[in-house]
Amino acid sequence: MLMRSQSKMSEDDLSFRVRSKLLADKVRLWLPPYTTEDGKKGQDPSDLQERYSKELEQPVEVISRVMEDLRVHAVNKLAARKLEESRGQSVSLSVRLTENRGENSDAVAVEVQLEDLTSSLRERIAGLFQVSSDRLKLISMAKMLDDKLSLAAQGLKDGAQVLAILLSPEEAEMARRQEQQKKAEGSLAKTRHAAELLARREQDDGRYRLVITDQMGRNIPLPPLERKSLVTAMALHEKGRALVKRNNFVEALVILTEADEQFKQCRTDILQAVDNYAILCLDIVWCYWSLKNLDCLPDADARLRTCQISFERSHGSNMERLMLLRGSTGMELVLYVRLYLLQAVTAYHQQRTDVARALLAKVCLFMSVCLSVC
Numbered sequence: 001m002l003m004r005s006q007s008k009m010s011e012d013d014l015s016f017r018v019r020s021k022l023l024a025d026k027v028r029l030w031l032p033p034y035t036t037e038d039g040k041k042g043q044d045p046s047d048l049q050e051r052y053s054k055e056l057e058q059p060v061e062v063i064s065r066v067m068e069d070l071r072v073h074a075v076n077k078l079a080a081r082k083l084e085e086s087r088g089q090s091v092s093l094s095v096r097l098t099e100n101r102g103e104n105s106d107a108v109a110v111e112v113q114l115e116d117l118t119s120s121l122r123e124r125i126a127g128l129f130q131v132s133s134d135r136l137k138l139i140s141m142a143k144m145l146d147d148k149l150s151l152a153a154q155g156l157k158d159g160a161q162v163l164a165i166l167l168s169p170e171e172a173e174m175a176r177r178q179e180q181q182k183k184a185e186g187s188l189a190k191t192r193h194a195a196e197l198l199a200r201r202e203q204d205d206g207r208y209r210l211v212i213t214d215q216m217g218r219n220i221p222l223p224p225l226e227r228k229s230l231v232t233a234m235a236l237h238e239k240g241r242a243l244v245k246r247n248n249f250v251e252a253l254v255i256l257t258e259a260d261e262q263f264k265q266c267r268t269d270i271l272q273a274v275d276n277y278a279i280l281c282l283d284i285v286w287c288y289w290s291l292k293n294l295d296c297l298p299d300a301d302a303r304l305r306t307c308q309i310s311f312e313r314s315h316g317s318n319m320e321r322l323m324l325l326r327g328s329t330g331m332e333l334v335l336y337v338r339l340y341l342l343q344a345v346t347a348y349h350q351q352r353t354d355v356a357r358a359l360l361a362k363v364c365l366f367m368s369v370c371l372s373v374c
Contacts, residue, residue, distance in 0.1 A: 018052060018063065035071060090112070090113060091112060091113075092158060092159065094107045095125055096161070110162075113151075118151065140160055247290075249290045256287065286338070300346050302333070337366045339364050342359075
């Protein structure tokens with residue numbers, strides 16, 4: 001008899017009866033403790049489920065599923081209603097501009113839409129006070145407003161007070177670089193993970209094997225750990241070079257520095273056998289000078305010396321070994337152009353103007369040779 005009543009009751013009928021009982025018992029499944037603040041399932045109303053199961057002659061599991069469906073439906077309906085209420089609703093914010101010197105402006109009323117992003121509000125405020133938007137930081141309710149979030153998502157309501165802090169040009173530049181550094185560190189984590197996956201694939205799959213040869217073309221045996229470090233370093237280097245081509249020097253420098261650490265896990269004779277590490281040093285110094293980072297002058301000088309020694313070892317002092325092995329020096333000449341150019345900039349900042357002038361003359365000479373060869 002029980003099984004017959006279960007089969008006759010349709011899903012819609014059961015849902016209607018459960019909803020009616022919830023209304024009669026004044027149970028609001030979309031509120032705590034049945035629903036958490038972020039809309040997820042909270043405490044299970046097990047006592048109600050058992051009672052409704054007996055009264056409606058349905059298994060507890062069926063009643064539990066129906067109640068969860070009703071809860072989710074109510075939560076979604078409430079969220080949609082809140083979104084609809086905020087959409088197109090114009091509110092007035094009280095905005096005050098302050099500088100670090102302690103000078104404050106009078107409060108200004110700014111009309112906005114709650115679904116507007118903070119970045120839009122920042123542009124509005126910048127226009128009102130005729131300042132650069134990248135110098136503004138917005139604070140409301142004792143927290144920094146996130147450019148990527150809407151005003152409604154951050155709890156702003158009609159009449160909310162917003163403090164716009166005007167940074168000095170130096171502070172704005174520092175904040176910009178800190179943001180770039182944060183972004184670069186996130187990119188580095190993803191790039192390192194991808195590089196490690198590539199290294200693991202190279203190690204596990206016999207079809208993909210990294211082969212290192214010396215200047216005479218002879219294979220150099222690589223232990224597993226050094227092979228992994230080398231593959232990881234080369235993958236990071238390629239990512240960094242791609243960022244350099246896009247003029248993203250801050251993010252590139254973070255990734256190239258990590259590649260440097262991976263290369264240093266290998267033996268010196270391996271690094272001396274190939275040009276990869278020398279080219280990495282070139283790319284790192286290129287980032288230094290593109291960012292006008294004079295604090296790195298000693299490191300730049302040391303890296304360029306390492307690079308020159310490596311090139312002479314690989315190519316010969318007059319590139320005769322390179323001509324013998326490859327028969328062409330076109331692409332390698334470009335490396336020497338970069339080397340001499342970076343050495344010239346380094347010498348100039350070291351107050352060695354005569355050396356810088358001589359190196360620039362070399363740059364011009366090698367560039368003319370490059371054009372004739374390529």
